[in-house]
Amino acid sequence: MSMHKHVVIAGAGPAGLACARAILTAAPGTDILLLEAGRPYRRRPCPVDRGRTCTGCAGICNVISGFGGSMHYGDGAKLSLLPSGRRLVPHLGADRAGELCETAFAWLTEPLGRTPELLGEHLTGRAVDAFAAHSLRIREYPVAVLGESDLSTVIAGWHDLLASNVDLWHTSELTDAKKHGQHLELTVRTGPGEERRVSCDHLVLATGRRGVTSTTDLLKRLGVPTELPDISVGVRLEMAVGLLEAIGAEHPDLKVSQLDHAQKIKSFCFCGGPNGGRIKVTNYQGAFGEEVLTLDGHETTERVPTGERPLAANFGLLCQVQGRGNALEARDSFIATYRRLAGGRPFAQSLRGFLTRRADAASWPELHARMPFQPSVLDLTAGPVDQLFTDAEHTSLTAGFRRFMGSILAHSHLGLTVDDVLDDVLVVGPELEFLWDKPAIDADCKVAGLPIHVVGDSAGIAQGIVQAAMMGIAAGRRIATSTSRTRATARR
Numbered sequence: 001m002s003m004h005k006h007v008v009i010a011g012a013g014p015a016g017l018a019c020a021r022a023i024l025t026a027a028p029g030t031d032i033l034l035l036e037a038g039r040p041y042r043r044r045p046c047p048v049d050r051g052r053t054c055t056g057c058a059g060i061c062n063v064i065s066g067f068g069g070s071m072h073y074g075d076g077a078k079l080s081l082l083p084s085g086r087r088l089v090p091h092l093g094a095d096r097a098g099e100l101c102e103t104a105f106a107w108l109t110e111p112l113g114r115t116p117e118l119l120g121e122h123l124t125g126r127a128v129d130a131f132a133a134h135s136l137r138i139r140e141y142p143v144a145v146l147g148e149s150d151l152s153t154v155i156a157g158w159h160d161l162l163a164s165n166v167d168l169w170h171t172s173e174l175t176d177a178k179k180h181g182q183h184l185e186l187t188v189r190t191g192p193g194e195e196r197r198v199s200c201d202h203l204v205l206a207t208g209r210r211g212v213t214s215t216t217d218l219l220k221r222l223g224v225p226t227e228l229p230d231i232s233v234g235v236r237l238e239m240a241v242g243l244l245e246a247i248g249a250e251h252p253d254l255k256v257s258q259l260d261h262a263q264k265i266k267s268f269c270f271c272g273g274p275n276g277g278r279i280k281v282t283n284y285q286g287a288f289g290e291e292v293l294t295l296d297g298h299e300t301t302e303r304v305p306t307g308e309r310p311l312a313a314n315f316g317l318l319c320q321v322q323g324r325g326n327a328l329e330a331r332d333s334f335i336a337t338y339r340r341l342a343g344g345r346p347f348a349q350s351l352r353g354f355l356t357r358r359a360d361a362a363s364w365p366e367l368h369a370r371m372p373f374q375p376s377v378l379d380l381t382a383g384p385v386d387q388l389f390t391d392a393e394h395t396s397l398t399a400g401f402r403r404f405m406g407s408i409l410a411h412s413h414l415g416l417t418v419d420d421v422l423d424d425v426l427v428v429g430p431e432l433e434f435l436w437d438k439p440a441i442d443a444d445c446k447v448a449g450l451p452i453h454v455v456g457d458s459a460g461i462a463q464g465i466v467q468a469a470m471m472g473i474a475a476g477r478r479i480a481t482s483t484s485r486t487r488a489t490a491r492r
């Protein structure tokens, strides 16, 4: 039997949660069904975080699925405000983007009962000069670091706020949508071999990483035009916390712009505060055919070293794909190489081996034991990470690393150069970013001619927690406006 809901939101990450709240704020009492493919927020442990092997968690990766979405209960997160995610500004309009950013930040931090400190602006001359000497400019924008306890409070707060006001179904995945008159008819997988049918007036797709290919496929089935994304590939570099600590204190989400015409690289998800960060393993399951695991990082504030060695810090370094054809061909060729080299599971190489394209003789246990810090992930093998990249990509990454790390070390007072740390840094691969096709959506993230909004990472415009929430709010307000109009017409 089919049930009818006014609004169905697929995905309980920051985009879906903020969308639900925006609708309820502007049109209280709206009948909302929030579908979440993953588990409840307290049931999202990741075996890799506990030093074990990634098992795929029965087809639902707990790092990217569950209430909170890619905000994982038990991890920390950084909230980076505009101009981080600046591609949203022309999409949403400058004034509106500013207001949405303020609202998103206020809502996201409301459960904390205080406004977290914002860093990342008003950098010291020493930081500016150290990067300028390598023709790099640090991108300044406000960033708040939420530690593990803070993020847990935020996620629990969102749950308390919404659970009593929306119908929340966990382990329930939207698998299809068809237009039926004014409504949409949805298919929802609620368990192995179990499906439910739901019809709705509005559908919001806030499916983030888990929906990276399935949401594009769904939109294509509905005839929505999509544009291929830009794809960046790279590695995550892990090292002793002391190497990144000084610059991390100035800018917790360090990103740079290049002041010259060198091949463009970017740092991604910098995790270099006083407690460093953990490398996270994301299991895309069958999104790209066979199982594929990629990397991310998250900053920590509460880890305690378990041995003699200091904790690890990390950052991602990415370059545009080069010499691999269009975005889809590039993605497929990169993943095929990754499968061939490492079976689609993260692997590691010494920095010296990576830069010189020479395989390490050491096994993973030897490499692990040799590092002057505690690697944050045990579930790795040693292998030729450099072979993931074309010559052009490898040249970009190595030249970019020397400039970026050279600037960090120059700023650090440690008196070290890049050549001094060649045996002290692990290169872990792969990072793979901006995979989402870009559906044609308007300034409220609505698809033309269909009662569908696409928000957050799935919109393919900008990544980030605040940015996802901004899009969710924009879409939610539009839905609430049309809901209020429909109610007013019905009363007349």
Ligand SMILES: Cc1cc2nc3c(=O)[nH]c(=O)nc-3n(C[C@H](O)[C@H](O)[C@H](O)COP(=O)(O)OP(=O)(O)OC[C@H]3O[C@@H](n4cnc5c(N)ncnc54)[C@H](O)[C@@H]3O)c2cc1C
Pocket (backbone or CB within 6 Å): 010, 011, 012, 013, 014, 015, 016, 035, 036, 037, 038, 063, 064, 065, 066, 067, 068, 069, 070, 071, 076, 077, 078, 079, 080, 172, 173, 174, 175, 206, 207, 208, 209, 210, 211, 269, 280, 282, 296, 297, 298, 299, 455, 456, 457, 458, 463, 464, 465, 466, 468
């Ligand atoms: C490990 C990691 C660390 C990160 N750290 C930061 C950080 O510190 N700061 C920052 O700004 N950004 C960070 N990011 C990126 C940020 O988390 C994302 O940009 C943001 O969460 C996107 O929000 P979203 O709501 O669009 O998608 P997501 O947060 O990915 O949430 C999507 C949700 O939808 C669910 N879903 C998917 N498909 C379906 C379906 N068909 N039906 C029902 N439910 C579905 C998923 O299970 C998931 O829970 C990090 C990402 C990762 C993976």
